Amino acid sequence: MENGKKTAFQSSLGMSSSELKDLGLTKREYFAVTLMQGLCSGRTEHEQPGADAKYAVQLADILLKELED
Numbered sequence: 001m002e003n004g005k006k007t008a009f010q011s012s013l014g015m016s017s018s019e020l021k022d023l024g025l026t027k028r029e030y031f032a033v034t035l036m037q038g039l040c041s042g043r044t045e046h047e048q049p050g051a052d053a054k055y056a057v058q059l060a061d062i063l064l065k066e067l068e069d
Contacts, residue, residue: 004028004064031060 008030025033036056 003068004031004061028057028060028064031063032056035059035063 004027006027008025008027032053033056036053039052039056
């Protein structure tokens with residue numbers, strides 16, 4: 001899943017892709033963050049935050065797989 005390792009936001013600073021890899025979030029991380037935000041929205045209590053985090057990453061991986069096709 002190489003696409004998930006790419007940076008989520010491209011830079012116009014003229015940096016090479018190897019220089020960009022250490023800046024900011026990967027696509028996988030960004031998708032997981034936004035999915036986690038959606039899972040947690042509207043809740044006042046979180047009984048299993050670890051389970052929510054794992055589910056968000058799982059959904060991010062599914063999304064990245066779908067985007068490869």
